[in-house]
Amino acid sequence: MKNQSLVIADRSFESRLMTGTGKFPSNESMRDALEASGCQIVTVALRRADLSGGNDPYANILEYIDPEKYLLLPNTSGAMDAEEAVRLARLAAAAGLPKWVKLEIHPDPTYLLPDPIETLKAAEVLVKEGFTVLPYINADPVLAKRLQEVGTAAVMPLGAPIGSNKGVVTRDQIRIIVEQATVPVVVDAGLGAPSHAAEAMELGADAVLVNTAIAIASDPVRMGLAFKVAVEAGRAAYEMGIPEVIEGASATSPLTGFLEGV
Numbered sequence: 001m002k003n004q005s006l007v008i009a010d011r012s013f014e015s016r017l018m019t020g021t022g023k024f025p026s027n028e029s030m031r032d033a034l035e036a037s038g039c040q041i042v043t044v045a046l047r048r049a050d051l052s053g054g055n056d057p058y059a060n061i062l063e064y065i066d067p068e069k070y071l072l073l074p075n076t077s078g079a080m081d082a083e084e085a086v087r088l089a090r091l092a093a094a095a096g097l098p099k100w101v102k103l104e105i106h107p108d109p110t111y112l113l114p115d116p117i118e119t120l121k122a123a124e125v126l127v128k129e130g131f132t133v134l135p136y137i138n139a140d141p142v143l144a145k146r147l148q149e150v151g152t153a154a155v156m157p158l159g160a161p162i163g164s165n166k167g168v169v170t171r172d173q174i175r176i177i178v179e180q181a182t183v184p185v186v187v188d189a190g191l192g193a194p195s196h197a198a199e200a201m202e203l204g205a206d207a208v209l210v211n212t213a214i215a216i217a218s219d220p221v222r223m224g225l226a227f228k229v230a231v232e233a234g235r236a237a238y239e240m241g242i243p244e245v246i247e248g249a250s251a252t253s254p255l256t257g258f259l260e261g262v
């Protein structure tokens with residue numbers, strides 16, 4: 001079977017690994033890690049990007065992300081409610097960024113858990129305004145269904161809290177979300193090791209988004225590559241069909257006739 005592409009809205013992608021751009025030691029290391037990861041979708045916090053064309057060397061992160069190569073996915077991280085998220089998305093579109101938005105509303109600074117009510121509200125407004133909306137949500141199958149009914153282009157349930165590196169602790173809910181999804185499911189946040197990304201893909205996620213684990217690695221380029229390979233492995237296993245667990249044992253070689261006739 002041929003590798004299937006990831007399709008979100010009207011666009012098709014070969015890579016199923018999306019990356020974030022925070023926490024890298026430098027813009028150069030971020031650029032090189034993105035390259036090594038093979039990602040085609042890169043998210044940038046609108047609060048960090050300099051949309052005014054100013055000269056702040058840290059804010060000019062957009063100069064390190066080639067728009068010919070990557071789809072820039074602005075995110076509303078830092079927004080406290082629907083109103084603020086909608087305002088940020090509109091500002092980004094007005095500044096010429098793609099009309100795609102990773103909708104993130106997490107008012108609680110301790111756990112950074114997304115607010116489901118404000119997220120649904122903002123999604124309704126932004127979808128009506130023609131945005132391609134990818135909402136970051138807790139791994140809540142009911143909310144995921146409501147969002148896809150509203151017209152979001154994907155749903156992005158968390159594996160674990162942002163930056164926690166705990167892996168797919170929400171695996172049972174992710175299974176249900178995948179089973180009920182009519183839009184791509186992107187497991188976003190908390191994936192601290194390539195094996196976590198592979199697990200998400202084996203569960204049937206269409207893609208994953210990773211930031212912290214790549215950015216804080218002692219060598220972000222090698223870690224970007226490690227996640228690339230893991231995502232490809234997990235997806236290949238899912239597409240091929242992972243064998244069922246069986247009780248007991250099942251021999252791989254004949255147990256009778258050993259060395260018969262020798």
Ligand SMILES: CC(=O)[C@@H](O)[C@H](O)COP(=O)(O)O
Nearest residue numbers: 020162163189190210211212
């Ligand atoms: C960058 C982003 O959009 C976040 O959702 C988040 O940072 C990803 O989570 P990790 O940093 O845990 O990978």
